Amino acid sequence: MSDEIEQIRGLLSTLEDRITTSPEDAALRDFAALELPEIIADVTDYLMPQLTPYEASVYFYMFRHSIIGSGTQYVRVSVSGLRHIVSSARADAASGISVQLVAASLKQLVDLGVICKQSEPNRTGTLYKVLIPEEIELCRLAMKSEAIKPDPILNPQSEVDYYNVRENRTLIFERDGYQCEYCRKQLTRFTATLDHITPVSQGGGNEYDNVITACRECNSRKTGKALGDFLADTNPA
Ligand SMILES: [Zn+2]
Structure with missing residues (x-):
């Protein structure tokens, strides 16, 4: 028993x-x-x-x-x-x-x-x-206080680097709601990547308006292509 x-x-x-x-x-x-x-x-x-x-x-x-x-x-x-x-x-x-x-x-x-x-x-x-x-x-509070606040309206030619500076990358992800701007897939901090709208190879920089959130798939498909060419390839009319 x-x-x-x-x-x-x-x-x-x-x-x-x-x-x-x-x-x-x-x-x-x-x-x-x-x-x-x-x-x-x-x-x-x-x-x-x-x-x-x-x-x-x-x-x-x-x-x-x-x-x-x-x-x-x-x-x-x-x-x-x-x-x-x-x-x-x-x-x-x-x-x-x-x-x-x-x-x-x-x-x-x-x-x-x-x-x-x-x-x-x-x-x-x-x-x-x-x-x-x-x-x-x-x-999060400590990160926010270190991030450089974007002011794209007052300063559109901002020299601030939104691609390489970690705290600023987070600001872009938050601006875009952690969604891929190309396919609208919901991403997380761990799957989100940043993409240049105008590729660096074509003179694009790291400023606020040239950097957007993208999933890895879209980012690697778009590499080196300008936005118009990429969209044309993705949605052939
Ligand atoms: Zn995507």
Whole structure:
């Protein structure tokens, strides 16, 4: 009888694991194809300055085991497991980081909206979603304040580079609603690319009015073509 109860317990905990990890499957994002270096640059520029060193260590550990490790934004961690990771090997072993400090750092990351708790803890820890800077309010505010505000009406010949400057690229994506301007496909930060309306090879520049949002397919088909030629090829009359 007690064996059967053990079996049932085992089944229940398997089921529980499956249920609590299902968001990972549901929200699988193609992080392999995205601009991981840009995300890491954003983390360094906009998130790190807002965290304590302990919070930063915890975040980077979770980032490594979610976005970099599995290609999803989900990771299960426990305070005791994190404690060993976050403690410095060079610190006096006896004075390693305390469980309380790890727990406080995790809680602070949740309070700041940097990670989101996805489940109650089980034997192997708690499931968290690791957010990236553009999803974190704190970072979005910092990014906005650094972006160079476009003023295409007052200054149409703007020298501002909307193609190479990361914060400005985001402004173009937001202006276009993350939609491909050619085929109207809804894109995300990870699939959107920028295209020159007048190609660089034909004298086009990186100004506000010459840069638009495009999906990868349209962008690669249009490469080097002027807008009129591209549209003529796409919709033969
Ligand atoms: Zn398109």
